[in-house]
Amino acid sequence: MELGLQGKVALITGASKGIGLETALYLVKEGAGVTICARNQDRLEEAAAYILEQSGKEVFVVEADVTNEEDCQRVVAATVEKYGRLDILVNNAGTSQAHPFDKVSPELWQQDLDLKLFGAIHCSRYAVPHMRQVGGGAIINVTAGIGKTPPASSLPTSVSRAAGMALTKAMSKDLGPDNIRVNTVCIGLIRSEQIEKRWKNQNPELSWEEFSHKERQIPLGRIGNTDEAAKVITFLVSDAASYVSGTSVNIDGGMLGTL
Structure with a gap:
């Protein structure tokens, strides 16, 4: 199957390890130019070395904290300056914070929303104009299955992930006329x-x-395994998924009780 990723440019947040790193590897193997960003420069350099070893190709490394709007703007601008365009955004940055409701401080609520929700909002805001310039694009918001069926003691993660799903659906409606597809992958145990x-x-x-x-x-x-998630993301941002937008795909081995 031809994925149509040759010459496309992708920005992946939270890409120094895990799903973000494996997604970067799959995209460069398909011929895309890739920027990886995260908060730790040393880990980013290790990730870039791993990708080079596995693929023979280099990625562009930018240290950035997506909880900072200025950093979101800067990493998008740096990607466009490096490659001349931007076609794909994978909003992957996030951590797992799972606590009972009365154990979550106001500061933790804000930190979690800043990272998982507003990081995706700000990166998308600055990426979309560049996607419009090249005739379209694809955005993936990486969320989690507990956003659909939150168990006890799953806060604040389940709430911020649910917000990410709502963001995905709303963005897909607004950006569809610009040929910008927006989807989410709901991660289970990876x-x-x-x-x-x-x-x-x-x-x-x-x-x-x-x-x-x-x-x-x-x-x-x-x-x-992380590569099993990366393969799904790679498909969703490719031309092979050109008519898929506004949907969620569970990557959970069938664990969730919802579609």
Whole structure:
């Protein structure tokens, strides 16, 4: 299948590790120019070295904090200055903050919304004019399944992720006439530093495969891998998904109780 990504330009936030890093790797393999940004310059350099080793191609590295609107504007401008255009934005920056309602301080509410919701808003705001200039584009807001079915003690993450889903639908309606597609991927249990820490603390005697297959609530019987999420994102930003907009795709092994 031809994905049509050759010569396209993508900006990926939170791309020094995990899903963002793997998505950058898949996009450069498909011929896209890619900017990766995150808050830690050392980790960004390590990510760029990994991508070069795996693909033989370089990515553009910009240290940026998407909770700062000026940084969002700067990383978009730097990407366009480097490549001359911008076609794809993957709003991936985020962390997992899961607490009971009465344990979430006003400061934590604000930090979480600034990172996951307003980071996506500001990056999109500055990216959209450049997408219009090239005749369209694709935006992915990376959210999480708990935004659809929030369990107890899932705050503030479940609320900010739900807001990201609403943002996706509204943006898709407003930007569709400009041929800018906006979708979200709802992440379930995907291998991450947090999950690996749980594995090493709780079951160090098990291999990763053995630990992964202990997750009985997942119909597919295992924790997902970052590349499995990256492949879906790569498809959604490609020409192969040219008629897909305003939707959410669960990447959760069938765990969620909702579509």
